[in-house]
Amino acid sequence: MFLSTVRAVDVVDTARGRRSSHCSAAQLVDRIPLTTGLLVACALAAAEGAWAQSDSDGGTTPFFEDARLTPVGASPIATSAFSIAGVDGLTGTLIAVGAVRDTIAGTQSGALYVYRVQLDGTWVQEDRVGPTAHQAFDTFGWSVAANIGADAGERVAVGATGWPAGAFRGAVYVFRRDPSAGSWVEEARIVEPTSRDDRFFGSAVAIDRDLLLVGVPRDSTVAPEAGAVYVFRHDDVAGTWMNEALLTAADGAAGDGMGLSIAVHRAATGAALAIVGSYTNALGPNTRTGAAYVFRREPVADGFEWVQETRLDPPTPNMLGAFGRSVGITPLEVSPALGVVQALAIVGEFADDTEGIQAGAAHVFARSSDGSWQLEQTLFASDASIADAFGWEARIAETPGGHAALIAAWRADSGTGAGYLFRRTPSTSAGAVWTETGKLVASQSTEELGSSATLTPSWAGLGAPNDDPHPNVPAGSGAAYVYRMDRIVAAEDPIGRALTSCSALAPNPFRERLSLSLRTAGGRIRVTMFDVLGRELGVLSDAIHGPGTVRLQLKPPLVAPGSYVVRIETPNTNHTCALTYSPR
Numbered sequence: 001m002f003l004s005t006v007r008a009v010d011v012v013d014t015a016r017g018r019r020s021s022h023c024s025a026a027q028l029v030d031r032i033p034l035t036t037g038l039l040v041a042c043a044l045a046a047a048e049g050a051w052a053q054s055d056s057d058g059g060t061t062p063f064f065e066d067a068r069l070t071p072v073g074a075s076p077i078a079t080s081a082f083s084i085a086g087v088d089g090l091t092g093t094l095i096a097v098g099a100v101r102d103t104i105a106g107t108q109s110g111a112l113y114v115y116r117v118q119l120d121g122t123w124v125q126e127d128r129v130g131p132t133a134h135q136a137f138d139t140f141g142w143s144v145a146a147n148i149g150a151d152a153g154e155r156v157a158v159g160a161t162g163w164p165a166g167a168f169r170g171a172v173y174v175f176r177r178d179p180s181a182g183s184w185v186e187e188a189r190i191v192e193p194t195s196r197d198d199r200f201f202g203s204a205v206a207i208d209r210d211l212l213l214v215g216v217p218r219d220s221t222v223a224p225e226a227g228a229v230y231v232f233r234h235d236d237v238a239g240t241w242m243n244e245a246l247l248t249a250a251d252g253a254a255g256d257g258m259g260l261s262i263a264v265h266r267a268a269t270g271a272a273l274a275i276v277g278s279y280t281n282a283l284g285p286n287t288r289t290g291a292a293y294v295f296r297r298e299p300v301a302d303g304f305e306w307v308q309e310t311r312l313d314p315p316t317p318n319m320l321g322a323f324g325r326s327v328g329i330t331p332l333e334v335s336p337a338l339g340v341v342q343a344l345a346i347v348g349e350f351a352d353d354t355e356g357i358q359a360g361a362a363h364v365f366a367r368s369s370d371g372s373w374q375l376e377q378t379l380f381a382s383d384a385s386i387a388d389a390f391g392w393e394a395r396i397a398e399t400p401g402g403h404a405a406l407i408a409a410w411r412a413d414s415g416t417g418a419g420y421l422f423r424r425t426p427s428t429s430a431g432a433v434w435t436e437t438g439k440l441v442a443s444q445s446t447e448e449l450g451s452s453a454t455l456t457p458s459w460a461g462l463g464a465p466n467d468d469p470h471p472n473v474p475a476g477s478g479a480a481y482v483y484r485m486d487r488i489v490a491a492e493d494p495i496g497r498a499l500t501s502c503s504a505l506a507p508n509p510f511r512e513r514l515s516l517s518l519r520t521a522g523g524r525i526r527v528t529m530f531d532v533l534g535r536e537l538g539v540l541s542d543a544i545h546g547p548g549t550v551r552l553q554l555k556p557p558l559v560a561p562g563s564y565v566v567r568i569e570t571p572n573t574n575h576t577c578a579l580t581y582s583p584r
Helices: 025-029 494-501
Strands: 004-006 067-069 080-089 092-099 111-117 123-129 140-148 154-160 171-178 183-191 205-208 211-216 228-235 240-247 261-266 272-278 291-300 303-312 323-335 339-349 361-367 373-379 390-399 402-409 418-425 433-440 452-455 459-464 479-484 514-520 523-531 536-545 548-554 562-569 574-581
Touching: 067 123, 080 154, 080 459, 080 479, 080 574, 092 140, 092 154, 092 459, 092 479, 092 574, 111 140, 111 154, 123 183, 154 205, 171 211, 183 240, 205 261, 211 240, 211 261, 211 272, 228 272, 240 303, 272 303, 272 323, 272 339, 291 339, 303 373, 323 361, 323 402, 339 402, 361 402, 373 433, 390 452, 402 433, 402 452, 418 459, 514 523, 514 536, 514 562, 523 548, 536 548
Parallel strands: 080 140, 080 452, 140 205, 261 323, 291 323, 323 390, 361 390
Antiparallel strands: 004 123, 067 479, 080 092, 092 111, 111 123, 140 154, 154 171, 171 183, 205 211, 211 228, 228 240, 261 272, 272 291, 291 303, 323 339, 339 361, 339 390, 361 373, 390 402, 402 418, 418 433, 452 459, 459 479, 514 548, 523 536, 523 562, 562 574
16 A cells, blocks of 8 residues: 655735647547547647737636645656545545556556545555556556446446557546555456457446446447447446447447447436447537437346437537537436436536636436436536636536535636536526636636546546646656535535535434434435544444434444544535544
8 A cells, every 4th residue: 555645725815827829639639548439530730829828817716735745656648637536435535547658557547546545634655556467568447447236346447448559449447445454456447349359348337336338439230330338237236248239320320429328326326327428429520529328227137227318409500519528417316216316417528618718518307207308507617718618527416505516627727627617506586597606716826627527526636637746756757636515515404514514414423322403315324434544433324214304312332542534424515524432
């Protein structure tokens, strides 16, 4: 195990240096497989030399990072934070960061860095990970996803599109945290059943509980390079990952490249919703406007089956708009019997021209209880300008203050990059409304902040793979910037505020008993206690409750004085709280 402390950055109101930067088609396509049918032009000839200088003090309040995570042990030009994923884990939020050019096993073999927040608010690098049979040019770390499995284990899935050794068949590695050692061990290597060179298996990954989805943008099952997504299910008894389904678009066509972005939500019932981006897809005469497909996993007599539920299109098609470059999904209403009933999805369109050439946009769609989808709102940056690429990454999650969205614009502020947070107000005279609540920026000079992004109920994260070197860190190693959500998204719900501060669990410090008060839409609530090393000490409550306010009296196990973690799991979201046991 490798541990190094990453100190939180003091928030100071100082001017930030910026660099002018020139966007070219080559820079944009450098982030996707360079294949026929997957090329996206930058289309900035008309805007060349006309970069707008954003005022960081305009629009909503700018927020500096709480911490800057730099890779300890990285090789030069590691490109850390090329991909990033986070999850509110068993012993605090973890951030997993892919570094595709790290030389842990040779040139561009790649590496994974795992960071975790501590009870005092500092972050530590928990591990630096590489797979077995690691080779040069595997580009391990191209994609990354993190989640807590159905068997309560913390897992990270990592795509290695260059595997083996630059042949680009692609592979996905699944790592599981060993709580006793505090390190990460390889659980499985997954390859395409019909593995062939230049398939880019693992270009995108998504994981939730026992489901793993893997994008293959050059799959030709439907048409040449139409793309597809493999679904794998973890057998908790056998401890293996099984191939469950291959998802393809009903109207798939050559060059669609479906599978370059994926998100999934699995309910406790086993039902699931997945959204898959196909941002080189055509819509009528408009070439490469992009699309997103929603698939539904539903129970059948002998298990589960996947069906295509709908295709989502941009409300105003833009040629080369890249709708579907990024996607996200989160539940809005969950039924103990039916699983996900209502949901929200977000789709990024970084080359949308509404606010200027390639200023970008993101679109939120809502699923009704009848399974239909409607556009809820299109989001733009309050200080949008030419070529911001707002929507390059788009994430959505339920936070203690309600549903929130994080939209990354890696070209904003003349190439410095930024992230934008939006909050959903569910009940207004006009229906649900999304409002920009903060702009996430770096406290120091950086570039391309927002090339990758992640959002958990507790933290937001932005990757800057070409970040300036930190003292004692090789040039070009990259960095991840993390932002505490309770600073940015105001929580009007008193229970939401309580869960953020953990005062919903009382008293703290506690003695013999704990009281929990929580509003819920109904379903199973599980409360588990852990020590600071992540070892489970006992389940304090595990029962199904009806809608309304649930009040529980909990009896913790006998423990020594000190710090502990209580995890509250509900059908909609999870919360992790730090508590102290003091017998006096």
